[in-house]
Amino acid sequence: MGKPLDDTGLDTIFRTARTYNGYTDQPVTEADIRQIYDLLKMGPTSANQQPARFVWCLSDDAKNRLADCAGGNNPDKIRAAPAAVVIGMDEEFHEHLPWLFPHADAKSWFEGNLAMRKDHAFRNSSLQGAYFIIAARAIGLDTGPMSGFDADAVNKAFFADTPNVKTNFISTLGYGDPSTIFDRSPRPEFDKFNRIA
Template identity: 60%
Template sequence: MTKQFHGHTLSDDALDQIFNEARTYNGWLNKPVSEDQLRHIYDLMKMGPTSANMQPARLVFVTSEEGKTKLSELASEGNQDKITAAPVTAIIGYDIDFHEELPWLFPHADAKSWFEGDEEARKANAKRNSALQGAYMIIAARALGLDCGPMSGVDLDGITEHFFADQPRVKADWVCSIGYGDPDTIFDRSPRPEFGKFTSFA
C-alpha cells in the first residue's frame, strides 16, 4: 500500500540550512566526504521531478587527486584552487540520448517515441532537466549537512572529452564542489529581490 504524505512546513532551522543561511563556498575545510554520503545525495536528488521521469543528468564525482588536478586544469584560474581543495567536485552532464532509457523510466506511455528523430528537442529537454537535477543535488547535499560551490567557469568541451570519453552522447554542463565550507572564504551575501520585483500574477 502506498503511503500518502501530506505537506507540512519544515522547521525554521531546516529552511535556514537549505536556503536562508546556506552559502556558495569558495574554500573548504580539510574534512572528507564519504562515498556513502555521495550515494545518499544521489538517492535524494533522483527523487526530484523531471519531465517524463527522463533523468538525463549524468554525474562524475571527482575525488581522486589525479581527477582533481585534471579538472582544475580545465577550469578558470579563479576556480582552480576551489576544485583542488574540495573533497569532491561533481560534474553535471546531460545525455542527449536519454530517451533510450525511457521505456523503463516512464513505462506509462511510449515516451521514447516522443523524442526519436528530434535531437534538438532532446538537447533542450536534457539540458533543462539535468539542470533541475543539479539543483536537487545541491538541496540534497545541504539537507545532509554539506556545503556546495557551483561553478560554470570551466572548459566544458575539455571536461566532456576527458571525463565523458566513454559516453560520447553525454555533454558536460557545469560543476559543483561539495564538502564542508570554510566560512572565511565567503563574501557578504549578495542582494536578493523582494517578491514582486521579478514576479507577477496572471
C-alpha cells in the same frame, strides 16, 4: 502531503545556506555522495527523464583533471576541495524511458529529434543539478557550483567514452569554511521580479 519544514530546515536549505569558495579538511565519503544521489533522484523531471549523469571526483587525480579544464580561480578551488562533481546531461536519455516512464511510449516522442532531446536534457539536468545542491545541504554538506570552465575539455576528460553525454556545469563539494565566503549578495523582493496574473 508533506509537512512544512521548520525554520532550521529552511535555513539549512535556503536562508542561511551559502555558496562556498573553500572547505574544511573533513572528507566527503562515497557514502555521502550515494546519500546525496538517493535524495536528488527523487526530484521531478519531465516524464521521469533523469538525464543527468554525475561524475563524483574524490581522488586527487580526478580533481586535477577537472581543475585543468577550469579557468580563473576555479582550478585552485577544485584542487583544494574534498570533492568535486561534474553534472552532465545525456542527450540519448530517451533510450531509458521504456523503464523510467512505462506509462506511455515516451521514447518515441524523442526519436529522430536531437534538438528536442538537447533542450530536454539541458532543462532537466539543470533541475537535477539544483536538486544536488539542495540534497547536499540537507545532509550537512556545502557546494560551490561554477560555470568557469571549458566544456569541451571537461567532455574530453570525463565523457570521451560516452559522446552522447555533455557537461552542464560543475561544482565543488565539502564542509564549507565560513572564512571563504563573501557577504551575501542582494536578493530581490517579491515585487521586483514577480507578478500575479
